[in-house]
Amino acid sequence: MHVLKYLSAGVAMTLFSAQLLAAQTPITNSQKQTANQLIETALDSDLGYDIVESLTTEIGPRLGGSEAEKRARDWGVELGKELGFDKVSIEEFTMPFWDRGQLHISLTSPYQQDLYGSALGGSAPSKKGINADVVYFRDIHALAEVKAGALKGKIAFVDGDAMVKSQTGAGYSQANMRRRVGWQHAERGEASALVVRSVGSDSHRFPHTGMMSKNEDKWAKIPVIAISNPDADHLRRLHNLDKPLSISLHSESKWKSDVSSGNVILDLVGSEKPEEIVLIGGHLDSWDLGTGAVDDGAGVAITTAAAALIAKLPKRPKRTIRVVMFGAEEVGLLGAFAYAKQHEANLKNHVVATESDFGAQTIWQLVSNVNPEATVLMDEIAKILSPLGIVRGGSDVPGGGPDIIPMARMGVPTIRLNQNGRDYFDLHHTPDDTLDKIDPDELAQNIAAYAATIYLIADSDVKLK
Ligand SMILES: [Zn+2]
Incomplete structure (x- = not known):
């Protein structure tokens, strides 16, 4: 009797726990199975690599606003149709175009030597x-101290340090200060030109x-x-040897x-x-020195x-799952701002966004910035991704x-x-950003993680806001 009572209480407890568990698990068994199938298929598929190979080879470099970027949009539309998306469109916007032109730069004292x-x-x-x-400046902080007019008739050179290689790319925004705002200090000093140590981790x-x-709507005049x-x-x-340095340069860059540019939109209708x-999504434009394989042909390929x-x-x-191939990212997030403006009235219906x-x-971490109920969903998704080597990161990390x-x-x-960024700043914005730098297996791991994650969010009723 006592034993029976204990048993039935045990059964009741088990049922209760099962119900509790069901309430806490926002993913059904069948969804979990589908997600696992998607992971398996993605790991076996060449589709992502084929996409980035096609983009970098058939289109090549695609500077924001260029004729090549237009060819890339047409390529994106064709690809979307071929892959069975339900709706495919281009949303255009206009932008100012910066043209690189030719550059020659060399050291002329203490001796003649070409610089790259x-x-x-x-x-x-x-x-x-x-x-x-x-005039040599050890870093951006030293250049920031320069007095008005102190560099008249000179070329300023702002040094710094090569970035330390890291998984997260930490240190980029700090190093990037010399690239972003160095010119404003050089112009205050009335320098004729500014030379900057590249922002990167390679040698x-x-x-x-x-x-x-x-600077308040004004671009550099030097x-x-x-x-x-x-x-x-x-x-x-x-x-450091106290040698007098001089540089000769000629640059044709100009506005x-x-x-016109545009965003390519591919929808799978819910x-x-x-x-x-x-x-x-990812961004369709690239810098013009390489073929934009890693930045960001890979992102376009992974998400598509x-x-x-x-x-x-x-x-x-x-x-609905929407893939956006953003235009003109490198030249100031122009496609991103155009998208937010064109869809402003409908942003409340955007459940979540990530690029x-x-x-x-390889992807190593899943972070989120969603409400507590959705945080539980993201915790569960992270468990499904764990065989891919992915761990759960912060649940209050802004920025997608x-x-x-x-x-x-x-x-x-x-x-x-989050992808492992150890080699990213070796290649970032250089002529070395080419297809051979992408490992097909690592790319497939990315696609597996995206496919499972996006499917589980899109097939869920959980609100993320
Ligand atoms: Zn990029």
Whole structure:
């Protein structure tokens, strides 16, 4: 009797726990099975690699606003149709176009030696060539102290240090200060030009290009040139030997009139709540020195391939999955701002947004910035991703990638699948950003993680806001 009572109480307890567990587990067994199938299929598929190979080979470099970027949009539309997306469109916007032109830069004192440099985005032309003595600044903080007019007739060189390689890319925003705002201090000093140590972690003689920041709507009036890390090391050693440095440079970079760019939108329309949008994407434009494989052909390939695998399931998930191939990211998040503006009235229906824009190495962490109920969902998704080597990171980490910033500021919840960034800043914005740097297996791991995560969110009823 006592035993029976104990047993039935035990059964009741078990049933109670099962119910409790069901209430706490926002993922059904069948959804879990589908997610696991997606992971298996993705790990076996070449689709993502084929996409990034096609983009980098058939289109090549695609500077924001260029004719090549337009060809990339047409490519994106064709790809979306081919992969079975339900709706495919281009949303255009206009933008100012910065043209790199030719550059020559060399050391002329204490002896003649070519330097490996690249004009930074927004740099002005040198008109005639400039040949001037160099004033050396150990870092951006030293340059920031320069007095008005103190650099008249000189070329300023702002040194710094090569970035330390790291999983997270920590140190980028600090190092990037010299690229972004160095010109403003050099112009206050009335320098004829500014030369900057590249922002990167490599020791190759590749310069890293990248956009400068505007100052109250004004762009630089002087040429601003990034030189490779080894060239910057060389200048530092000569300076430390008290050698008089001079540099000759000629740059044709300049702004041209407005051009059109656009975002490519690929939708898998939701079967039950088509108005609710789960947004993923990458940016379609690239810098013009390499072929934009790692930045961000990989992101376009990862997110498009993940959604395309979900498109092959027998039934569409409940919510709409939208892949956005953002235009003109590198030159100031222009596609991102255009998207947020064009969809402003509908952003309340954007359930979550995330972008892949940190290369193609293995994903190691899932972070989120969603409500407590959705945090439980994300915890459960992380468990499903754990066989891929992915751990759960913070549940209050804002920002889903650069192109998501404007949307996130307007209240759209974000998640992010963080990639290992150890090699990212070796390649970032250099001529070395080419297809051979992508490991097909690592790319497939990314697609597996995205496919499972996005499917589980899109087929869920949990609100993330
Ligand atoms: Zn990027």
